[in-house]
Amino acid sequence: MTASLPRRPVFRPGVALHMEPREVDLTYRGGGCLIELDEATADQARDLLSALRLGGSTREELKSQYRDLEVETILGQLDAQGLLTDSPGAAPSGFTGGQAYRRARRRYLTTMAKAGEFYPRQLSERLFQGTAAQTELIGYAIEYYHVVAHCPRVLAPALAQADDHKSMMMLREFYQSEMNHDRMLIRSLSTLGIDPVKSALLPLPSTFAMMSSLGVLAATFPLGLKAALFVLEEPQPEFNESFVKNCKRLDLPDAFIAPIAQHSDVNEGESHDDISADLFDRIEYVSPEEMQEIEKAVSDMAEQLAAAGQEITDWYGAERRLRLRTP
Structure with a gap:
């Protein structure tokens, strides 16, 4: 100690x-x-x-x-x-906001590179190989819904702790852009007779952990939240393209595919992954202690993201019939 x-x-x-x-x-x-x-x-x-x-x-x-x-x-x-x-x-040294963001990105890339050793059964690999099961694709849509539906709720505390007016407006615009996106996923799932609003569904542990972590960061460590946001907003064009191809291979209806693809296109078109970099550009100084906690927050979020990729395969792909997680 x-x-x-x-x-x-x-x-x-x-x-x-x-x-x-x-x-x-x-x-x-x-x-x-x-x-x-x-x-x-x-x-x-x-x-x-x-x-x-x-x-x-x-x-x-x-x-x-x-x-x-x-x-x-x-x-x-x-x-x-x-x-x-x-x-x-x-403080022996410190970092500008831009330097802190770049260190956070490097930690994210390092963590994701190592995560494959602990979570080797990734949904992304099954998509790229064209071997994903229909239940896994539907399971992904369900977990995607949980993330999109809960994101505005967990972000709200950060609005009260913005460093300045400009940062507050940037967070508010991001918050507003995430609102109602869950309706796209609800439309997608409804084509298969799944209504997560009328019949509540439980998220996988890793999905719940990601949302809980964001909520804790928003309330107690806004710098960590700002850094962790890009992890969930990082563009994944190869993943999205493979997801659509696998859906079509398994004859899933276009009405299921289109809203998911649309939401991914919206995120990429609005450059949601830039939110972390833009917020950190407004930060003049990050202490070594804060930098350490920022890197921990990013590593934690990246590990949970990798865990989610495997949990979707393990839970939803374990049986031919779709297994829903109900209360």
């Missing part, structure tokens, strides 16, 4: 510190903690917390100054709550 603690710890922007004689209330983005003070060391504890509000002191300086406290333990507990970061002047 010691090695991972900030060298010059300071409370993150937005942490509220309310001190009482025997307790201190720390709040941050709807969370935080309540610290009960020991009478013998209460004054030092309050001084330490005040010093963390100002920042600038190293851990060693804090330990030397507050000898009656277990400073390292206190810092570890505060850091575990996500309340600490490094004082700005202590």
Whole structure:
């Protein structure tokens, strides 16, 4: 834990510190903690917390100054709550928004290249080989529906945390562009007698994980959300073309194929994958700590995407008859 603690710890922007004689209330983005003070060391504890509000002191300086406290333990507990970061002047280096986005893309490509080792049974490979089963194609449409239907809901919290007016408008336009796209998928599925609105369907675990991760990022780490969006919006023209060919090979009706192809064309035509790059272009500085968390968010989303490619094949392709996931 010691090695991972900030060298010059300071409370993150937005942490509220309310001190009482025997307790201190720390709040941050709807969370935080309540610290009960020991009478013998209460004054030092309050001084330490005040010093963390100002920042600038190293851990060693804090330990030397507050000898009656277990400073390292206190810092570890505060850091575990996500309340600490490094004082700005202590950051050894940083990144522009453009640099951060390019690092995020490289992490995405690296993760996807390695993901095949853990998820070798990909729907994309079966599409390219022309061996996908009809149930897998329908299953893909169902999972696609879940993503499109839930995307606006999980994005909404990010609108309240936009950095500036321009970024807020960019997020709002993206949000609005995603609204009602689920109707295209509903039209597609209805041609096969499937209505996910009237008869609720459950998403696969990986699909649920992707939407849940986006929701958590939107509410707690907007930078991570901005980076992860391109993972789901990345154009896949070869995949889409192969999907249509396999649908026609298996005599699925045009009314099923057309809305799915139309939605893919809309995403590509409106350059939805540019949303991450455009948002990061407006960011002047990304700290090394934030960069690490951004790369984690992108890796996580990429791994879930790869898992979805295999889960669709494993669940929907396991039987000749379509298996629906119902509550």
